[in-house]
Amino acid sequence: MRGSSLIQIVQVGFKSLRLHKLRSGLTMLGMIIGVWAVIVLVAIGEGASHDAQEAIKALGAQNVIIRSVKPMSDKVQLQGRDMEWETIYGLKNSDASRISKTVPGVIKVLPVLTQRKNIIHGKRDVDCQLIGTYPYYPEFTQSKMVAGTFLNEIEEARKENSCVLTLELAEKLFAGHNPLMEKVVIRGFESAQVFRVKGIIQERVEGAKLPQQKDVLGRTISANVFIPLSTFKALFGIKNIDRSVGSLSVERVELSEIRVEFGSAEEVMEALPLLREALDKTRRGNVDYEIQVPINELNALKAQKARDTRMLMYIACISLLVGGIGIMNIMLATVTERTQEIGVRRAMGATQRDITVQFLIETLILCLLGGSIGVCGGWGFAWVRHHLLHTTTIVTEWSVLAAFGLSVTVGLVFGLYPARRAALLDPIEALRHA
Amino acid sequence: MAKHSIIQIKDLKKVYDLGAFKVQALKGLNFDIEEGSYTAIMGPSGSGKSTLLNILGCLDRPSSGAYILGDDDVAHMDDKELSGVRGSRIGFIFQSYNLIQQLNVVENIHVPLFYQGKDISDHYDHCVKLAEKVGLADRLDHRPMQLSGGQQQRVAVARSLVNEPLMLLADEPTGNLDSSTEQEILDILDELHGEGRTLVIVTHDDAVAERAERVIHLKDGLVDQDIRKGAAKAVAK
Known part of the structure; x- marks a missing residue:
């Protein structure tokens, strides 16, 4: 045609x-x-x-994340006095050090302790997630600093009251004016402490929050406050009182999370059984942790x-x-x-x-x-x-x-x-x- | 007459096979049509008139016999060849005009050329000239819907001329028209005859047949009468 x-x-x-x-x-x-x-x-x-x-990539393909998980109720170790019962479970500092010593291929271990608190500046009072961790958190999670600097070794050693806020939280709390060097109050159930803001951090992906906690409305809390782990333990302790469930529950969790960085994604797969072995050694079959392997999740x-x-x-x-x-x-x-x-x-x-x-x-x-x-x-x-x-x-x-x-x-x-x-x-x- | 025959029909038969029985529509026709002649084919219904029209128009093939159109026997051509013959040698004029609704006057006139692979842009002037010839110079971009019956039939006449056919084949060309419009169309046909074109009209209307110089009457699939008027016409008047 x-x-x-x-x-x-x-x-x-x-x-x-x-x-x-x-x-x-x-x-x-x-x-x-x-x-x-x-x-x-x-x-x-x-x-x-x-x-x-x-x-998942933000978690890192060469990383493994171990989280504390409350075990089945009959296996929970309870410890009580005066009608107050505490649940003790989860990862310990000793777990972190054992992993870094005994599991091959481990480059770094990052302990993380998290509790829900309120952060207050002036008249503003915001729900937040208080995170106690080590100074190398940003490199580990590929987060970047927007302003100021992250926590450093000296602050960790001296248990200083310095904190770093996520960008979203800073915007919510300071509504435009510069939060650097400002003072904020972090209030828990038992104590309230004053902190100085020294930096603003932007995590790699919004929503990649540490323990994926939800607020009352079911939204993921994207308001994180980072303080030195030593400060956390000294000021707030490891006793976590949760009011949000309706009934009062008291838990003692030494570490919410241990992040382990390996040299490569291949080493992660090889080291997994050894990692479990290191954790199970002290646990007598009581599983109070879960292991998240981002590379597996990515593949899945x-x-x-x-x-x-x-x-x-x-x-x-x-x-x-x-x-x-x-x-x-x-x-x-x-x-x-x-x-x-x-x-x-x-x-x-x-x-x-x-x-x-x-x-x-x-x-x-x-x-x-x-x-x-x-x-x-x-x-x-x-x-x-x-x-x-x-x-x-x-x-x-x-x-x-x-x-x-x-x-x-x-x-x-x-x-x-x-x-x-x-x-x-x-x-x-x-x-x-x- | 020394005139050259452009159509030769020899022992033309058409049998319709209806399964249980066969119907012989044409039982052996013989006639020639000369170039430039004006012929009417008449006959009552069932006489084989329509069958003959279809065969003359190369829309159908005879069961046996020869139909020589121009120099070729078209009786046994295949569908594709017949399509070519229809497009190049026959100009159809139908009772119900049969224009294509979505095309305007000029485009309708161009249709037969289109199927010979001729571009409308190359033949636009030619199509316009034909439209002018049938008196539709001011209606070039009208759609058929916007034209009266008589105007539509004029377009159809112009369309039948566009491919310079050997023969104009009209099937009851005035069947749908009122009497004054009928006269207009018949006048145009007379004019075309005057220019030397060959016309074959199938009709049952005596008034139409009267314009022709020759009337072939069919009856029961055979030629009943073949009247060449010429001088006789003058006598009758």
């Missing part, structure tokens, strides 16, 4: 479709929604997976994502299939409606092939137009979600190509039958058709 006549067939196709704007629009709608859904769903999935992967997440993507493609294929059947249905109706036109064209010298091409192109126009609108719509939605709603949404090239490719394929496959049917009409019968 010559190029110029192809252009003309396309023009005629547009004219025919314009003749029934509503019908063409509705027919395209199936395609638009199908393609839109493919792109949007993939983009949302991609965004969520990206966030999760970043969060990637596998999960591949499964999700495949599933999404199946759903997309089904929706496009439904769209395609809708298009075929309309094209069959169109062929019937335009039987006389087909007869006239045949009488004017159109071959069967000419008629096939004409109807196939009309179907393709519907599909491509619908596909294009769907792609633009999906892209627009993703843009709005990403830039205006600030939810990570990533439009992948392959989803656009796949959606487009599928819509063309649907057009060809579902257009062919009506087109052939049109072409094979007997011209005499077609002409007689009123």
